[in-house]
Amino acid sequence: MYESSPLLTRGPANAPGRARIRSLVAEAEPQLIGEVARLGIGDPEAIALWYGEGDMPTPRFICDAAYQGMLNGETFYSHKRGLPELRQAMADYMTGLYQRPVDMDRVSLCSSGMHGIMIAMQAILQAGDNAVLVGPLWPNAEAATKVAGASARVVGLDNENGVWRLDLEKLFAATDSATRIIFVNSPGNPTGWMMEREEQQAILDFARDRGIWILADEVYARLVYDRPVAPSFLDIAEPDDPVVVINSFSKSWAMTGWRIGWLTHPAWLGAGLSELVEYSSSTVPPFLQRGALAAVTEGEPLVAEIRERCRAGRDIVTPALTAHPRVIMAPPVAAFYAFFKVDGMTDSLAWATQLYRETKVGIAPGRAFGPVGEGWIRLCFASSPERLGIAMERLTGFLDRN
Numbered sequence: 001m002y003e004s005s006p007l008l009t010r011g012p013a014n015a016p017g018r019a020r021i022r023s024l025v026a027e028a029e030p031q032l033i034g035e036v037a038r039l040g041i042g043d044p045e046a047i048a049l050w051y052g053e054g055d056m057p058t059p060r061f062i063c064d065a066a067y068q069g070m071l072n073g074e075t076f077y078s079h080k081r082g083l084p085e086l087r088q089a090m091a092d093y094m095t096g097l098y099q100r101p102v103d104m105d106r107v108s109l110c111s112s113g114m115h116g117i118m119i120a121m122q123a124i125l126q127a128g129d130n131a132v133l134v135g136p137l138w139p140n141a142e143a144a145t146k147v148a149g150a151s152a153r154v155v156g157l158d159n160e161n162g163v164w165r166l167d168l169e170k171l172f173a174a175t176d177s178a179t180r181i182i183f184v185n186s187p188g189n190p191t192g193w194m195m196e197r198e199e200q201q202a203i204l205d206f207a208r209d210r211g212i213w214i215l216a217d218e219v220y221a222r223l224v225y226d227r228p229v230a231p232s233f234l235d236i237a238e239p240d241d242p243v244v245v246i247n248s249f250s251k252s253w254a255m256t257g258w259r260i261g262w263l264t265h266p267a268w269l270g271a272g273l274s275e276l277v278e279y280s281s282s283t284v285p286p287f288l289q290r291g292a293l294a295a296v297t298e299g300e301p302l303v304a305e306i307r308e309r310c311r312a313g314r315d316i317v318t319p320a321l322t323a324h325p326r327v328i329m330a331p332p333v334a335a336f337y338a339f340f341k342v343d344g345m346t347d348s349l350a351w352a353t354q355l356y357r358e359t360k361v362g363i364a365p366g367r368a369f370g371p372v373g374e375g376w377i378r379l380c381f382a383s384s385p386e387r388l389g390i391a392m393e394r395l396t397g398f399l400d401r402n
Contacts, residue, residue: 078286108277164193184214
């Protein structure tokens with residue numbers, strides 16, 4: 001099909017056979033978070049707050065379970081949708097967490113939350129479709145829409161004095177007869193915004209009426225500061241509703257490098273997702289799944305520890321930034337990011353680059369999260385209090401000078 005695709009572009013004139021790749025790939029812009037990170041990766045003096053991860057290594061009980069899986073010979077191909085015992089454990093976990101039970105048939109493992117987003121979009125979207133996404137948002141979600149062959153429409157959250165709000169009428173008005181997906185990340189990266197139950201119900205009712213899928217990225221669901229878990233579409237959706245919830249072991253269990261996540265979906269979608277896993281990764285390594293099984297069955301104390309670690313980080317970063325006259329920011333209600341606006345700053349990438357070069361503090365430019373993020377900066381506060389304290393001294397000093 002690629003030969004007739006308008007997304008193709010010719011390679012350089014000296015390419016053998018004038019080989020071509022898709023223009024989407026040939027013209028892809030570098031992810032701006034990485035543009036800053038490349039300045040300091042490997043630098044022992046860097047205070048790296050640019051990526052969405054903390055500085056806590058994966059605890060030993062999870063690593064030991066994965067290692068034991070390798071020793072037991074679990075190094076071969078495995079179930080495409082995940083080990084049955086892990087899928088059942090995930091179903092039990094979510095049944096205990098949310099207001100409606102989740103059956104094992106609705107759970108599929110995937111190679112990271114990002115992989116889950118990709119295969120969910122591939123299952124639903126095709127050329128001529130569009131997806132409506134709530135922004136500012138992690139850039140990979142919009143990119144996945146385009147890789148699937150569809151177009152992306154980003155509806156920006158409204159902001160007043162640093163507080164982010166979703167205008168439902170604006171969201172609904174962005175849809176049309178070609179809309180197949182509404183994509184919402186709540187709790188949100190980079191904003192720390194969180195949907196409440198009434199907003200979720202309104203979106204679900206709208207999607208049901210129009211046959212639109214909801215893709216809900218809920219990877220920060222356990223990192224909430226005023227309740228045990230964020231409101232979820234799993235609290236209100238029927239098993240056959242057009243809802244796919246994306247989740248990951250990365251954030252709440254300190255497993256970012258493991259690349260393992262899961263999807264919760266209508267049971268009938270499982271066969272299609274199984275084939276998409278086959279086409280892309282074949283399986284999640286079974287020994288990694290043993291680590292994930294230990295995390296979900298034994299890791300509630302770890303989840304609580306990480307949440308309190310992030311709360312402490314928030315309580316260091318928020319007063320340091322909000323006290324500065326050039327900063328606009330409201331304390332995030334969830335996730336582990338401070339997303340703040342700097343008065344007079346118009347180029348967030350240049351500002352973040354200069355900040356790193358002068359202070360060794362690495363953060364993410366707001367423009368990485370779409371045009372609505374320009375003028376803002378994202379800082380991950382899932383690090384030790386000592387590192388964050390040093391980072392705040394350097395950052396606020398930089399604000400004074402620049």
